[in-house]
Amino acid sequence: MIIDELPDRQYPVVVVGTGFGALFFVHKLLQLQPATKVLMLERGPFRSWETQVAEGHNSHIRSDETFKATGIPKFWNFTIAYGGGTNCWGANTPRMHPNDFRQGTLYGRGQDWPLSYDDLEPYYSAAEQIMDISGPDDLHRITPRSLPYPQPPHRLSAVDRIMKTAQPDMHFALPSARSRVATKQRPQCCASFDCEHCPIGAKFTVHNGFAHIMDATNVLTLVEAEVIELERSSPSAISGVRFRWRGREHRVGCDVCVLGANAIHSPAILLRSGFDDPLLGRGLNEQLGVAVEVLLDGLDSMDGSTISTGANYAFYDGPFRAERGAIFMVFDNDFPYGLRKEFGRWRQTLSIRSAIADELNDENRVSVNEQGEAVVHYVGNSAYTERALEHYLEHLPQVLAPLPVERIVDKGLRRTQSHVQGTLRMGARPADSVVDDGQIHHHVRNLVVVGTSVMPTCPPVQPSLTAAALSLRAADLMFGAQS
């Protein structure tokens, strides 16, 4: 329930933020303990989907207005509004590769995650059910699964069909939370190509997917309430949360605090609260995005059923990851560069957007300045990523050999992948991480961190399904039978 007045003074659970990490945690908590009173504090406004579509933006607060920046200029894209990234996201939902969880051991690059793919698998499946994900069951060959996808895969484009025939173990329909078939909450995706503000509401968002959280009378949400800091009653316990609402500061007490304010603002809140973990705020990252247009010779494509239809794993996993980053390739079914000008050859073009894993650098970090504002320091992506980029551009023609390629046009680097990750990484020990495998702070045991800030490495795939699954697991570990 969205409230318009100050909440009570004490709650069993106070949640900071209402994005992916926060919502999936609360969803699981309500399954396990339906009557628990929860307060969610959200910095941004509540904006109905209709308003977002009509105004053409998810929030009037621009992400880059919420922090200062030094070093190499870089755009970090996120939504400050009720629902966080569930509003703006493109709804691509691949799972991480099992080897992404053991990158340190297998390739000597970065650290292992403190949990395995198998530990997360049931929660991946659960998150996919919640979001009614569409996907191909043969993707099982790369990312094994215990349940079939809830929705059939999107229809492949002509390009994808050729790639699939030639590379059956590498090319798949891209899993997504854009409906393949209509559900009670969402119509079928009809290829409108403006997923940030989907005009028909075909992708999963907080509005169509978590109405039960919005409606629950024991889950109160105060919007435009910016959390400033967490209060500690002892070195090992959070006692309350301080927030700014309508120009004044307020406090609310809690037994458990769930921090899900994204990978820039969650560390800023902890820094303002006097936390001094060695890796706090460090390792801010996202993948390096690179775009190409492939001009096709005589092949009419774009006959798939959604904006992006193919996922290619040719550059994803192998011993090469000791030297250069993994790459996840997304084959689009739209025309971001326009149709071709040559008469009749309108759709003989293919856009491929690839994401290259970065290696965490502790110098890419978040701090707070004297005014308490978040400050992002960015020194750039790693040589590991650059090597992968070079290899990719050189070897892409080989991967695309099954297609009648006329020319590959390098469209350059993307200014952002819109994935803000790292900064409160999870791990086995306080020396190499901030939270443990249950996402509980190593020392402050009633503080759970959720969302993409806990990711200890930068896999090449989109992170939100993983953040969702991690939250389901964290809530299960904390409130479920195993707790």
Added chain:
Amino acid sequence: MMNRRTFLALGTAAGGAIVLGTALVVDGYRRWVMSVLRDSLPGHSFEPASLARFIDEYESLHDEARKFRLFGAAETLLEARSLLPQRTAERIHNEERQVLTEFLVGSDFFQNRPAGVKTITYNGRAVVCRSPFAVFDL
């Protein structure tokens, strides 16, 4: 020294040049858009009122279009393309593709045009279910 009469005369001439220049630029842009469509769609004609609507809509919705106004004028007036550096020529090519795309996906070109009709009618900006090529069969 410039006397008042010369000053006024110069002022009037400059003002006139600006008005004329603006008219040429606006008109030049329209002609440029039309030439892009005509070159890309040989053998077709355009329903005039809907074409005018397309140009207005396109120009108001795309920041890039405003930057192209001047070029549009120059191109049609001076046939300037061959003199341009490669990057600029590429930008223009990309913009031409965008113009053509917005026109075609918002028109009856791919869908709902009676067979044999060579006049293309623009129906308005395609927002919902934008792709004329998508197939949804399961």
